[in-house]
Amino acid sequence: GAVVSQHPSWVICKSGTSVKIECRSLDFQATTMFWYRQFPKQSLMLMATSNEGSKATYEQGVEKDKFLINHASLTLSTLTVTSAHPEDSSFYICSARAGNRVDEKLFFGSGTQLSVL
Amino acid sequence: QKEVEQDPGPLSVPEGAIVSLNCTYSNSAFQYFMWYRQYSRKGPELLMYTYSSGNKEDGRFTAQVDKSSKYISLFIRDSQPSDSATYLCAMSAGQAGTALIFGKGTTLSVSS
Numbered sequence: 001g002a003v004v005s006q007h008p009s010w011v012i013c014k015s016g017t018s019v020k021i022e023c024r025s026l027d028f029q030a031t032t033m034f035w036y037r038q039f040p041k042q043s044l045m046l047m048a049t050s051n052e053g054s055k056a057t058y059e060q061g062v063e064k065d066k067f068l069i070n071h072a073s074l075t076l077s078t079l080t081v082t083s084a085h086p087e088d089s090s091f092y093i094c095s096a097r098a099g100n101r102v103d104e105k106l107f108f109g110s111g112t113q114l115s116v117l
Numbered sequence: 118q119k120e121v122e123q124d125p126g127p128l129s130v131p132e133g134a135i136v137s138l139n140c141t142y143s144n145s146a147f148q149y150f151m152w153y154r155q156y157s158r159k160g161p162e163l164l165m166y167t168y169s170s171g172n173k174e175d176g177r178f179t180a181q182v183d184k185s186s187k188y189i190s191l192f193i194r195d196s197q198p199s200d201s202a203t204y205l206c207a208m209s210a211g212q213a214g215t216a217l218i219f220g221k222g223t224t225l226s227v228s229s
Contacts, residue, residue, distance in 0.1 A: 028204070034216045043205065043221040063227065085185065093160050095217075106151070106207075106217055108160035 003027055004096050006109025013084055014117055020113045021079045023094030028075035030096035034106070035067075038091040047092075049078045084116045120144050123220025125204055132229045136193040140220045143187065147208040150182050152191045154185045155203045156224065164204075165191060178216035204211075 003026040013019050023033055031052050036044040048069050049057045056069035066088075068080040076094075080089055093111040123140045129159040130136055138152075149168055154159035163168055165180040167173045169190075173180045179192040189208075204225045 004160075041224075042224075043123075043219045046216045046218075049216055067185065091158065095160075105163055105166055107163065108153075110160040113158055 004107045006094050010113040012115045016083055016089045019081045019084055021092055023077045023109050025075045025096045033077040034094045035079050036093045040086055045056050086116045089116045120218050121220045125221050127224040129226045132227055134196050136196050138191040138204050138223050141190050146210040149209045150189050151207045153205045198227050198229045202224050
């Protein structure tokens with residue numbers, strides 16, 4: 001099946017610093033990528049939809065200036081958590097659709113555990 | 118009412134048991150239904166993918182969709198300890214670029 005690579009798998013940072021998470025589709029081109037956030041024992045909550053070459057669409061309540069998303073190519077999207085604070089500690093997961101058809105399956109990266117001290 | 122409801126469990130069964138996992142939803146526009154398996158601190162892995170109503174079987178896994186009742190199920194036959202994970206249902210109305218709406222996930226533990 002399609003492979004989505006996400007790294008780093010975990011990161012610890014000090015409060016106030018910025019952290020960048022990369023999401024790559026390895027064997028397909030992804031026009032659209034999605035970024036999710038997951039708290040322990042909770043479901044995946046969509047943060048934003050990332051479209052190649054255009055601005056990301058953020059879900060209600062997600063600060064676009066804090067969670068910067070760049071989708072510079074058809075195989076790479078990045079999420080930057082700016083000025084991270086302990087409440088930003090969470091598991092972040094990206095996903096990508098292998099194609100433009102509405103019935104194309106969605107594949108996930110392995111996730112990034114962010115811990116802000 | 119949340120769009121997708123899923124009992125978080127935990128669900129504990131002995132090895133070899135048949136497991137039934139379920140989700141209900143409220144949005145009648147959903148057409149694409151998926152089941153994902155997620156191990157602790159890992160990304161979800163796609164298990165089953167179904168369009169509209171009906172059944173789909175893949176090995177020990179069977180997915181059922183009943184759109185009239187807004188109810189989907191995942192059955193696992195001959196459950197194994199390696200099936201111990203969190204199972205997430207997800208669904209989409211299917212417009213291009215639409216993200217999935219996930220259930221909260223059911224934690225399954227299969228004991229040997």
